[in-house]
Structures are given as C-alpha cells and as structure tokens.
Amino acid sequence: MTVETFANPRLVFIIKWAASVVQIMGYAATGFGWMPWNLYLFLVGVVGWFVVGFLWNDKALMLVHLVALGAMIAGMISS
Numbered sequence: 001m002t003v004e005t006f007a008n009p010r011l012v013f014i015i016k017w018a019a020s021v022v023q024i025m026g027y028a029a030t031g032f033g034w035m036p037w038n039l040y041l042f043l044v045g046v047v048g049w050f051v052v053g054f055l056w057n058d059k060a061l062m063l064v065h066l067v068a069l070g071a072m073i074a075g076m077i078s079s
Helices: 009-031 037-056 059-078
Strands: none
Touching: 009 037, 037 059
C-alpha cells in the first residue's frame, strides 16, 4: 500500500490551495517589507506543499520544498 492509497483527494485539494494562498501572502508581505512575517508565511506554504508532495508520492515536489525549507531555516538561523 502506498500513501496515495490513503490520500483523500479533498484533503489534498484543501492543503494545496491553502498552501498556495499562504505563499502568495508571503510574496505580498515581502513586497511590503513585512519582515519576518513573510518568512513565516513562506514556511507554512513550503511545508504545506511538501505534505502534498508526500501524499502524492511525488519525490520531485518533496525535494524542491525540502531544499527550500532547509535554505529558509538556514537563512533565518544565520540572520
């Protein structure tokens, strides 16, 4: 059995749209200079999309968002 077997399509739909909206809010926060709120929004969006990649068993989607998460956390720690 794979994770896809248990992934509820409605749940995936909700997570991916919520993560997308939150990431768009992160872009807007960056545009308005609302630091560090932009990073918090991006973190939520990146984690949401990683979860979607996990539920879809999409390794490319997971990799991109795992690297983004690592880079963001490293940047937050170093600043």
